[in-house]
Amino acid sequence: MLQLLCVTHSGRGEIDTHALLAALPTDEDLRRLEGPLLSPAFQEQTALGAAIRLKELVDASRVLVQDGLNRVHGLTPIRPQIDRLLAGLIAWQAGKVDWCDLLTSALISGPTGCGKTMLARAFAAQACVPLVSTSYAECQKAGHLGQMLAALDTVVSEAIAKAPCVFFIDEIDSFADRMIQHRNSEYQRQVVNAMLVHLTRLAQVPGVIVLAATNHPEHVDPALRRAGRLDLHLRMRYPDRAGISAILRDALGPSAPDFGAAADLLIGVSGATAAGVARAALGIARQHARPVATDDLIDAAQEIVPAMSPGLLKRMAVHEAGHLLAAFQLFPTPPTSASIGPSGGTMELPIQPAITETDLRAAMIVRLAGWAAELATFGDASIGAGGTEQSDLALATRIAIDAVTRHALFGSDLLWTPVAPEHHLTMPKHLRLRVTDLLNAANAAARQLVADHPQAIETIAQALIEHRELDAGQIADLRARILDSARGAQNFEAMRESSGMMATRDCAKHPKF
Incomplete structure (x- = not known):
């Protein structure tokens, strides 16, 4: 200088x-x-x-x-790992630890607008190091395959030259699984192979933290996701009510009006959407040449995220109540959060390893219990159980398909025949029948569970309508009210056993089982 x-x-x-x-x-x-x-x-x-x-x-x-990382909301579950990555980089810069003794990379996954790119920027800023970023599309626009690979090599070399730094690659799911065959498979294979070489190269350079972001971690080539290339998998989520309030406060400043009502309207939306609401409220106030008022926030929230009717809110609460009740009955540990909002309902579970047939049946029943609760309460069901690859029905179907094609469970043939999602419609008839039988059995068990506990569904639904968002403590209290400590343990084992017997009986109807 x-x-x-x-x-x-x-x-x-x-x-x-x-x-x-x-x-x-x-x-x-x-x-x-x-x-x-x-x-x-x-x-x-x-x-x-x-x-x-x-x-x-x-x-x-x-x-x-x-305050960089504190301004990224939705980090609560992964903040300890983020802080350890940061502390490791700082300790290495101070000469207190060898680079080879640290975890230095992570795959960041989460829904659109949850703040993955913002997290990478905040991490680099808080570490006081440069951020070098790229994406598959950024490199591909350089031209043909050779030019794309050269562009990728250039940006990786830039990160190495700037170490210590953060190397951030967005949309890494574009480096898709090489085992999936398609028209551009050979092109894709060469690109993924190059990325593998570069990640190995970066891992050997002291001072380079590698962060990769995706909305679809299941589509990333497994070799890219393994430890040594991307050591950690950090799953981000949309901000909770407190996070949304913090986003509004950051955008509107310390003199912001009461935003509790607006935050309630925005539960379940992305942080990017919440920030957009704040900008819209500022625009309304600017138009009237006055400071932002509470009504401005509410009007902006309703413009961007239309308010739900009482009927839709009730149906959404009943749907999530079905999931919660089934989880209370069939899983050893309760969910950690649940919410209902304009973008739908959510329920977050601790990791539940599904090892046995009973575990898999329980997982399918929990997925289908929201649909069953709607049927029991309203006499019909909505489209809320289906739709995307992450919908209840899609996830239950995936569990059933994997059980019979990958794990040879539920009396299926002793043969490993995995089926990719894009081939579900072309599965052999006998496999489709087995999967359908499993799902029908899980649905029957879910409907019986809901029918046996109508008051529990109503209690949980009313709690969701009142609070819109339930944390781990509130869910634990609900569970204790619905299942007292002694009877709860009996119900847990009894429901798992009875649901398994029901599934077995239904499956036995089909000669293939």
Whole structure:
């Protein structure tokens, strides 16, 4: 910086080095400033003025840097791993640990708009290191295969040259599984192979943290996802009510109005959508030349996310109540959160390893219990159980297909014959019948469970309507009210056993079992 100031602010190439050293930020602070931020400083008339301006810019950016990760909402489940990655990088920079002893990479997955890119930027800012980013599409636009691979090599080489830094690759699911055959399989294989080489190369460079983002982790080639290339899998989620409130507060400033009602309307939406609502509210207030009011937020929320009718809210609550009741009865540990909102209902479960046939039956029943609760309460069902690859029916179907084609369970042939999702419709008839029998048996068990506990469905649904969002403590209290400690243990074992017997009896009707 001193040499640069000699060129830009001294006709004779001489400056007062001691005065400038006293005025300039530290080397570490200067590294935090990216190119565009240097321009205002160099517009000063004197070298000393430029140094003072640089110090002001550093001080202004430090506030955002220190609070960077706290401004990314929805990190609660993965924040410990993020903090460990950050602490490891800082410890290595301080010479306290060898790079080979650290986890240095992660796959970040989550729905659209949950903040994956924002997390990568915040991580780099808080670590005070450069961010080097790219994507499959960014490299592909360079041209044909050779040019694309050259573009990928260039950006990886840039990250290595800038170490310590964060290398971020977005939409890594575009580097899809090489085992899936399609028209461009050979092209895809070469691109994925190149990415494998580059991830191995980056892993060997001290100081490079690799973060990769995707909405669909199941589509990423397994070799890319393995430890050593992407060590951790961090699953982000949409922000809860507290996170949405924080996003609104960040966008509207400390003098923001009460946003509790608006936050209730936005439960279940992405952080990007919540930020868009805040900008819309600012626009409404600007149009009327006044500060933002609570009504502005509510109006903006209803423009972007239309309010649900009482009937739809009730149906959504009953649907989620069915899932919760089945989870209470069939899983050893209760869900950790549940919510209903404009984008649908959600229920988050701790990892439940499905090892036995009984475990798999329980998982299918829990998936189908929302549909069963709607039928029992309203006499008909909505489309809420189906739709996307992550819908209740899709996930239950995947469990059943894997059980009979990958694991040879439920009396199926002792043969490993996995079926990719795109081939579900072309499965042999006998496999389709086995899967259908399993799903019908799980549905029958779910409907019986719901029919036996109508008051429990109503209690859970009313709690969801009242709070819109239930945390782990509220869910534990609900579970205790519905299943007391003694009878709950009996119900858990009895329901698992009875659901398994029901499934076995139904499956036995088909000669293939």
